[in-house]
Amino acid sequence: MKFVGVTSCPTGIAHTYMAAEGLEQAAKAAGHTIEVETQGSAGFDKLSPETIAAADAVIFAVGVPVRERARFVGKPTIDTDVKKAISDGPGLIAQAVAAAKEKAANPATATADSPPPSAGGLMTKVDHGASRGAKVRQWLMTGVSYMIPFVAAGGILIALGFMLAQLAWGETGAVLVTKVPMDHLITDFSVLSTKDWAALLFQVGVASFGFLVPILAGFIAFAIADRPGLAPGIVGGALALVVGAGFLGGIAAGFVGGFIALWISSWRVPKGMRGVMPVVVIPLLSVFATGLTMIVILGPPLKALSDALTSWLNGLTGTNLILLGVLLGLMMAFDMGGPVNKVAYTFATTGLAAAAVATTGTSLQIMAAVMAAGMTPPLGLALATTVRRRLFSEPERENGQAAWLLGASFITEGAIPFAAADPLRVIPSCMLGSGVTGGLVMLFGSTLRAPHGGIWVTPLISNPLLYILAIVIGTLITAAAVIGLKAAGPGPVRTELDAAGLAEVVV
């Protein structure tokens, strides 16, 4: 028979390999073959999916939880302590033979408790031998690579929706398209109506964007804790959106969910309970603890922060407009959809609503500055990935292509994959460019009558040429800053999975 095994131990330098040797000797002596994956400190060479598929049974002889255990789901499994493989390899091989025979005789019962394995399984970019700093970057990068398809699909759909809306409605199309109710699309969608198509593109794009932060958080947690991390990470990410914490809150949720899941998975439980750990206990406790953290611990200070920022901004009316533009620009780029960004954007749109009644020029200028400042982060990063490809990982370069369109459409989220992967260098660069652009728009005196739409609402912008000049300058500054900072520090997280990771999610 053919078997596969996984061995591991707390330190990863001795028992792991002794256990592997024990299993191999025992299998050979009994006339079977076994391939063992040693999940030790010297990295680990993963068993190929074909080898796992061909195995009659699996032996886990482990001192720490099996990494990427999902690969083995559905196989008859012997789950035991690492020392057992050292002291009694032949006994384990005999158990594996019995389990394989039982499964062959009665296939239904052996697999009843577990779903069939997915093709290939999900991958992380985590190299277990890496230093702590490198690991954090790899965790972030895993989240980012799974998030990128949602950013690209959602962003481009929304941008296409805006474009088509301009055709269908005229110059205020980008505003009107967002007002078409979902109910209308469900009951009265007309294939001949350009407006309906525009609204459809927009709504699907918005739905895709809804997953951005949950997927980021979920796969950061997945990289940290393997499969048990997914549920708390995704739920934590969704709650980050609910409490208005944006993608930075999502990163926090990923770490919180991942470490809670990792910790709970490490509990030593009586043998009888092991079966219910992954199905009930770990998901239940980790999801609840992550949710509690996000709502009760992270929620109140975030709410206090945005309340304080809002009243502070409202108190600023009457101050120097250029300074206000710089400030709003910095805020827009700080967390791209998080609490600070939202305060600045809401400040502008509230002014816009008031301006519809009072027609004061200042509110329209503020809206113009806020939108321009929200456009430069993706544009600056798109430019940076174009002129200095080598400073970016493969998924980032791919995302850079989409970021042009996203930036031009005032979809600041296009910059999130870059910011999430390397926040300390990307966020300051974005803030610098957005701050300058915000100030310049105020200086040039452009006004805007729409709350969104990017270059597609150019007809609603006064002094459009100077407006675009302000955006170009901010874009150049962000690109230069990010290139400078990235060139000075360690390179991108590069693994052979860079390309594969992305391809896999798309397929």
Place this chain on the structure above:
Amino acid sequence: MTLITENLVFLNLDSPDRHEATRVLAQALADEGRVTDLDGFLADVRKREEQMPTGLPGGIGIPHARSAYVTEPSLVFGRSLEGIDWGAEDGPAKLIFLIAAPEGGGDDHLKILAALARRLMRAEFRESLMNAHDAAAVVDVVTREVVNP
């Protein structure tokens, strides 16, 4: 790279318990400059030992740690004719291998230690160490089997 030298071989280890024995073996690493802080290293080994004693069936004890105080991957070999209790169910340990790995060591280093661990499972390897009559013979066996197989 040398995994073991003659100064790291103790053919007549005579200590009352495993902690004392470990200290004797670790002292040799400190004397050779392979461990920068003896107490720090011992604490790391002890922490590992407390998780799960490293005594194994067949009279073997493998105290070990990955520690920031270790400068290069090292093996100290100790042989005790009476045996020292190492927490194994089937009796005291007669062959003791203190394995020291640096915290951030590269893959190559760790692969040598992995090869060592695998050899410990082979009866011939253990026997030749049990029967070695001097330190040079131990160094020879380890070098031949593990470092340059």
